[in-house]
Amino acid sequence: MTAAKATTVTLREMKKEQKKIVMLTAYDYPTARVAEEGGADVILVGDSLGMVVLGYDTTLPVTMDDMIHHTKAVTRGSKQTMIVTDLPFLSYHISTPEAVRNAGRLIQEGFADAVKLEGGREILDQVQAIYRAGIPVMGHIGLQPQMVNQLGGFKVQGKDFDTALRIFEDALALQEAGCFAIVLECVPTPLAKLISEHLTIPTIGIGAGEGTDGQVLVIHDMLGITDKYLPKFAKKYGEMFTDMTAAVNSYATEVRDSAFPTAQHGFKMNDEVLEKLQKEINQRS
Numbered sequence: 001m002t003a004a005k006a007t008t009v010t011l012r013e014m015k016k017e018q019k020k021i022v023m024l025t026a027y028d029y030p031t032a033r034v035a036e037e038g039g040a041d042v043i044l045v046g047d048s049l050g051m052v053v054l055g056y057d058t059t060l061p062v063t064m065d066d067m068i069h070h071t072k073a074v075t076r077g078s079k080q081t082m083i084v085t086d087l088p089f090l091s092y093h094i095s096t097p098e099a100v101r102n103a104g105r106l107i108q109e110g111f112a113d114a115v116k117l118e119g120g121r122e123i124l125d126q127v128q129a130i131y132r133a134g135i136p137v138m139g140h141i142g143l144q145p146q147m148v149n150q151l152g153g154f155k156v157q158g159k160d161f162d163t164a165l166r167i168f169e170d171a172l173a174l175q176e177a178g179c180f181a182i183v184l185e186c187v188p189t190p191l192a193k194l195i196s197e198h199l200t201i202p203t204i205g206i207g208a209g210e211g212t213d214g215q216v217l218v219i220h221d222m223l224g225i226t227d228k229y230l231p232k233f234a235k236k237y238g239e240m241f242t243d244m245t246a247a248v249n250s251y252a253t254e255v256r257d258s259a260f261p262t263a264q265h266g267f268k269m270n271d272e273v274l275e276k277l278q279k280e281i282n283q284r285s
């Protein structure tokens with residue numbers, strides 16, 4: 001675990017020194033505690049919370065109020081780790097002033113350290129304005145889950161020349177506009193490597209191969225908490241769904257068998273008080 005909380009400056013130093021950046025999502029107090037104690041450099045309060053903890057099929061229903069609510073829980077759980085929060089669908093598309101206002105709410109009300117938003121050159125105005133307000137901004141290109149309905153699913157992006165070049169140029173433009181780092185999601189490994197080599201700011205990959213400056217995963221995926229299928233790019237480092245289901249099963253069995261609770265899980269009462277109480281109750285019946 002890094003001693004001090006990461007900043008935009010130390011993350012850039014890590015890229016220079018070729019030290020990999022470890023990012024992980026967290027959505028509430030316990031996942032934030034686990035991410036921090038486990039040694040993540042950066043915690044992302046991702047809008048994936050809509051799918052992972054709220055049960056929606058996409059990230060589109062997630063609101064600013066949802067993001068603030070979860071960011072507050074995460075910042076209460078991790079004081080030593082940089083916290084980046086996603087701007088949700090439609091919170092930065094309508095106008096640049098609205099984007100700055102919403103980014104500011106994540107900082108002022110949620111206590112996030114930085115914000116992330118999806119998109120390339122079409123959102124440069126918003127990125128610049130948020131940056132000028134003093135709020136660190138992280139970019140996010142490649143697969144942009146908030147575009148799922150236009151993309152026709154959660155699919156790899158940048159396989160052909162035109163889209164690969166578009167993503168490359170978007171990365172350079174985001175760096176120029178003031179982003180301190182960029183997430184590359186679901187792009188071919190060679191494209192992510194090319195982009196990472198041409199940027200001075202760190203890239204953080206998810207489904208983008210080993211050539212990026214850092215990695216990010218959804219914590220429920222890597223812990224094996226989710227019962228849904230796992231995206232191809234994710235790796236399970238635990239089997240928490242199986243472990244937790246087994247624990248619930250043991251509890252259910254013990255309750256049904258009257259094996260739980262035992263004396264150690266209960267509270268005693270003074271014998272005299274109990275006798276007096278029994279007498280009192282007997283007189284009434």
Ligand SMILES: Nc1nc(=O)c2c([nH]1)NC[C@@H]1CN(c3ccc(C(=O)N[C@@H](CCC(=O)O)C(=O)O)cc3)CN21
Pocket residue numbers: 047048051052059143145154155156186218220221226230231232233234
């Ligand atoms: N649990 C979870 N993990 C994530 O990484 C994640 C979310 N949810 N929600 C928000 C986005 C959506 N993401 C996803 C979700 C699914 C695939 C997926 O199923 N990909 C297919 C390949 C599809 C194709 O290219 O045709 C795969 O097999 O992994 C990819 C990214 C990544 N993010």
Ligand SMILES: CC(C)C(=O)C(=O)O
Pocket residue numbers: 025044045046047048049086140183185206216217218
């Ligand atoms: C998958 C990561 C990069 C994300 O944006 C999220 O968790 O919402």
Ligand SMILES: [Mg+2]
Pocket residue numbers: 046047048086145
């Ligand atoms: Mg997201």
